[in-house]
Amino acid sequence: MMASRAVVRVGIALFLIVSAVVIAAGANPFSVAWNITRTPFESVSNFEQYLLALTPLLLVSCGLAIAFRGGLYNIGADGQMIAGAIVGGGVGIELSGAPRLVGVVAVLVLGAVGGAAWGALSGVLRGRYGVSEVLSSLLLIFVADFILRYLVRDPWRDGFLPQSARLPESTKLPELQVVDVHIGLLIALAVVPLLWLLVDHTPFGFRLQALGASEEVARASGIAIARTATVAMALSGACAGMAGVIQTVAIEGRIVQSLNSGLGFTAIVVVLVARMRALGVLLASAFVVMLTVGGETVQRSDGLSAFIVPMIQAVAILVVLVMDQQGRS
Amino acid sequence: MVARGPARKAQAGGTRVAGGGDRLGVLAIGVESSIVVTNARNRYVGGLLTKGSLPPAVDMRGVSKTFGRLVALDGVDFDIACGEVHALLGENGAGKSTLMSVLFGLHRADEGSIAIHGTPAEIRSPQDSASLGIGMVHQHFRLVPTLTAAQNIALGLSGQRLVRPKELREIDDRIAALSEQFGLEVPRGLSVWQMSVGDRQRLEILRALYHEARILILDEPTAVLTPGEAERFVDQMRQLADAGRSIVVITHHLDEVMRGSDRITVLRQGRKVGEVSPADTSVRELAEMMVGSEAAGRVVSRECRSDRSADDVIMRVDDLRARSLGGAVGIAGVDFEVRSGEVVGIAGVEGNGQVELEGAIVGTVRVDSGAVVVGGRDVTSATPGTRMSEGLSVIPSDRYRSGVIGSWSVERNLALLTISKRPFARRGRIDHREVREQAVRLIRDFSVKAKPVTTVESLSGGHAQRVVLARCLDSNPRLLLAAQPTRGLDVGAAAFVRQALLDQADRGVGVLLISSDLDELLEVSDRVLVMYRGRIVGAWSDPGGSRAEIGQAMGGSHVAHVAP
Numbered sequence: 001m002m003a004s005r006a007v008v009r010v011g012i013a014l015f016l017i018v019s020a021v022v023i024a025a026g027a028n029p030f031s032v033a034w035n036i037t038r039t040p041f042e043s044v045s046n047f048e049q050y051l052l053a054l055t056p057l058l059l060v061s062c063g064l065a066i067a068f069r070g071g072l073y074n075i076g077a078d079g080q081m082i083a084g085a086i087v088g089g090g091v092g093i094e095l096s097g098a099p100r101l102v103g104v105v106a107v108l109v110l111g112a113v114g115g116a117a118w119g120a121l122s123g124v125l126r127g128r129y130g131v132s133e134v135l136s137s138l139l140l141i142f143v144a145d146f147i148l149r150y151l152v153r154d155p156w157r158d159g160f161l162p163q164s165a166r167l168p169e170s171t172k173l174p175e176l177q178v179v180d181v182h183i184g185l186l187i188a189l190a191v192v193p194l195l196w197l198l199v200d201h202t203p204f205g206f207r208l209q210a211l212g213a214s215e216e217v218a219r220a221s222g223i224a225i226a227r228t229a230t231v232a233m234a235l236s237g238a239c240a241g242m243a244g245v246i247q248t249v250a251i252e253g254r255i256v257q258s259l260n261s262g263l264g265f266t267a268i269v270v271v272l273v274a275r276m277r278a279l280g281v282l283l284a285s286a287f288v289v290m291l292t293v294g295g296e297t298v299q300r301s302d303g304l305s306a307f308i309v310p311m312i313q314a315v316a317i318l319v320v321l322v323m324d325q326q327g328r329s
Numbered sequence: 330m331v332a333r334g335p336a337r338k339a340q341a342g343g344t345r346v347a348g349g350g351d352r353l354g355v356l357a358i359g360v361e362s363s364i365v366v367t368n369a370r371n372r373y374v375g376g377l378l379t380k381g382s383l384p385p386a387v388d389m390r391g392v393s394k395t396f397g398r399l400v401a402l403d404g405v406d407f408d409i410a411c412g413e414v415h416a417l418l419g420e421n422g423a424g425k426s427t428l429m430s431v432l433f434g435l436h437r438a439d440e441g442s443i444a445i446h447g448t449p450a451e452i453r454s455p456q457d458s459a460s461l462g463i464g465m466v467h468q469h470f471r472l473v474p475t476l477t478a479a480q481n482i483a484l485g486l487s488g489q490r491l492v493r494p495k496e497l498r499e500i501d502d503r504i505a506a507l508s509e510q511f512g513l514e515v516p517r518g519l520s521v522w523q524m525s526v527g528d529r530q531r532l533e534i535l536r537a538l539y540h541e542a543r544i545l546i547l548d549e550p551t552a553v554l555t556p557g558e559a560e561r562f563v564d565q566m567r568q569l570a571d572a573g574r575s576i577v578v579i580t581h582h583l584d585e586v587m588r589g590s591d592r593i594t595v596l597r598q599g600r601k602v603g604e605v606s607p608a609d610t611s612v613r614e615l616a617e618m619m620v621g622s623e624a625a626g627r628v629v630s631r632e633c634r635s636d637r638s639a640d641d642v643i644m645r646v647d648d649l650r651a652r653s654l655g656g657a658v659g660i661a662g663v664d665f666e667v668r669s670g671e672v673v674g675i676a677g678v679e680g681n682g683q684v685e686l687e688g689a690i691v692g693t694v695r696v697d698s699g700a701v702v703v704g705g706r707d708v709t710s711a712t713p714g715t716r717m718s719e720g721l722s723v724i725p726s727d728r729y730r731s732g733v734i735g736s737w738s739v740e741r742n743l744a745l746l747t748i749s750k751r752p753f754a755r756r757g758r759i760d761h762r763e764v765r766e767q768a769v770r771l772i773r774d775f776s777v778k779a780k781p782v783t784t785v786e787s788l789s790g791g792h793a794q795r796v797v798l799a800r801c802l803d804s805n806p807r808l809l810l811a812a813q814p815t816r817g818l819d820v821g822a823a824a825f826v827r828q829a830l831l832d833q834a835d836r837g838v839g840v841l842l843i844s845s846d847l848d849e850l851l852e853v854s855d856r857v858l859v860m861y862r863g864r865i866v867g868a869w870s871d872p873g874g875s876r877a878e879i880g881q882a883m884g885g886s887h888v889a890h891v892a893p
Contacts, residue, residue: 201759203749210745213734219693220723220731221745222714 036294063239071212076137077264084241087114096168103170115241123233127226384447392441464542474522525680643839649699674854720807735786740768791822
């Protein structure tokens with residue numbers, strides 16, 4: 001009780017500090033909070049922007065939630081996104097003659113495969129050789145990033161800028177009819193219940209959770225540690241890889257060298273706030289993306305510096321974490 | 330115990346030690362004749378006087394404690410006279426540990442009072458009890474795995490201050506001296522994680538001795554000691570008591586209680602059911618008081634043992650060698666066979682290779698050479714899962730580390746081995762209703778005091794072990810490895826486990842029992858092998874009649890090697 005009260009006090013203190021900074025920067029904190037909240041719903045195009053930004057974060061977060069439930073701290077989702085973009089996009093470039101259905105499915109599947117392979121690498125290292133997946137997945141980000149840079153600067157380069165040629169029409173993701181958003185959103189939304197099913201309702205999910213709760217007990221119970229870790233990391237990477245290829249195909253339209261966006265780290269926050277639960281991941285992603293999208297608005301509407309906005313976002317997330325802790329104790 | 334303020338006031342009652350010393354009990358070091366303890370008005374309250382002429386060292390009156398709806402203690406009176414060994418008996422979950430946790434300051438009683446040496450005391454924390462001269466040796470070790478013996482003891486001493494290397498060496502020297510004095514050897518050069526369970530227990534005891542507490546709470550101190558060491562320990566307990574220290578000992582060893590204590594208090598289901606002196610009671614009477622009269626007749630049945638005619642070898646171990654997991658020895662060439670329908674007991678003082686043998690059979694320890702053959706298949710380098718599919722089932726020696734997931738519910742722990750099989754998994758999905766039904770059935774069959782959704786960490790040791798046992802036996806093993814299966818269990822629970830092992834053997838299962846409890850081994854084994862320094866040094870097929878020889882072999886005295 002005492003502890004939770006202290007936690008609330010910390011939360012309030014943090015919130016007051018941010019308000020003070022916002023006031024010092026010459027803006028009204030209530031107005032800032034309101035503007036952030038309403039931005040996504042202000043216009044159809046804002047809402048579309050919001051959904052487009054939500055798609056990759058939701059996918060990556062779902063992937064991380066799988067790994068985290070197994071005690072596998074995959075912090076290299078950015079590397080797996082890049083791997084997905086390279087494999088899916090690299091093949092996609094060659095698919096100009098294919099029917100669109102084939103092109104789209106091929107690109108998405110190959111993106112997932114690329115990410116899965118990159119994730120599985122960390123899984124094998126952890127499961128078979130005991131190498132920390134935290135280190136290996138983090139370091140593999142750089143490996144993936146340099147491979148990508150090499151590819152778009154040399155063999156795949158098209159034109160003056162370090163980027164590939166445009167991806168053919170046959171790989172363009174279909175748009176939803178209701179809003180001007182590609183089907184990646186549906187895929188991301190579909191992964192949420194799949195995550196719940198997989199982790200809480202399948203034997204694999206049970207073994208995964210056993211691994212996460214106690215590797216020792218899992219091993220002594222005959223659970224194949226290496227296989228479970230590898231599959232979990234592969235699934236985790238597959239989600240990230242698909243997010244990577246979706247961004248490449250639907251947003252950039254070509255393979256660019258600036259894929260290493262730090263989205264994987266934002267997703268870590270999402271998963272922790274969500275306590276690795278599927279519905280929580282959906283809500284937390286929605287919240288974090290709202291902060292990002294709304295943050296851009298308040299730079300204009302409230303004249304806030306671009307540097308203060310990320311700070312507000314960080315504190316807002318801290319407040320959520322603090323309140324979550326309170327709910328737990 | 331380093332004071333952070335001058336003449337640190339010990340307690341609300343105002344107890345402090347004469348001579349301006351702020352380290353209670355330190356006055357007692359070495360110079361037994363100078364123990365003089367006074368209260369605030371310099372009145373003599375304790376020391377080397379004859380028993381009975383003083384207020385009791387500890388006087389607990391009407392102590393009650395509930396955890397949620399569970400009544401752990403219900404108006405318990407308990408006192409310890411100065412210089413007395415007072416044994417506290419009871420089944421797991423009877424409230425012994427809770428009562429002692431109240432005295433030690435880990436729990437606060439809902440009702441009741443405590444007086445220490447006649448002065449009312451409010452014990453809010455272990456620091457409070459330490460400053461009152463109360464020391465506790467816990468059943469579950471409270472040691473930092475990455476630190477050495479001296480560093481662990483320094484942790485308790487230094488408060489917020491850094492310990493200098495010189496002080497550390499002094500501490501180490503004193504540990505050596507204490508080790509010598511009490512015959513409690515610990516590998517002082519190793520970190521705790523490299524020590525065997527026995528070493529850790531000895532270090533815990535040494536730590537309490539180091540602090541020179543005048544009131545010692547010993548929770549199952551002899552559980553991991555050899556019979557000889559345990560016997561010696563009982564004598565040491567007496568010596569400590571004769572030197573003016575007051576001791577309460579929680580134990581399940583009734584013979585130790587009869588031999589080593591001045592008084593015995595028995596708890597059952599949170600209530601005190603009796604207080605007797607060993608001269609006026611018998612082992613049988615004590616057992617009856619503990620388990621209640623209805624369960625007292627429960628003795629392990631041996632009726633069907635002669636019927637075991639099946640003779641096929643279910644497991645063979647050939648010249649197995651494995652490196653030590655931190656103790657002195659690993660396994661250095663072990664051969665034996667387990668046939669279906671027999672119980673093979675591995676006797677030995679802990680730390681003689683049993684942990685490594687267990688790991689090598691389960692598949693969690695890498696073997697250097699030799700072979701493990703289960704059900705005709707060489708599984709030396711197979712995963713634990715493969716071995717289980719050959720019919721191996723394991724009751725692990727460290728039940729909390731590799732047996733159960735404490736934060737998980739009973740039903741999930743029970744489902745660990747079966748979850749991937751039908752009917753628990755159908756078309757890739759878990760049938761949660763089947764999982765629940767299995768849990769309800771096993772909880773009933775094994776009398777686990779829990780609901781399917783209760784977390785295992787909230788169960789007492791005996792009931793957590795029932796969960797392990799239930800899971801293990803329900804998988805229909807052909808070979809059952811039971812490693813220290815009754816450690817820390819009370820008489821009733823231990824008998825339950827032993828009976829279960831015998832029942833399995835009667836059904837044709839090969840049982841390998843690794844235990845440091847010789848009585849247990851003699852009770853249930855068809856053959857007993859003794860492990861010493863990583864080798865099998867002897868085998869007996871009439872264990873009952875060879876008690877003395879087996880005991881000798883466990884202690885390392887050479888006996889004629891009998892082929893296993």
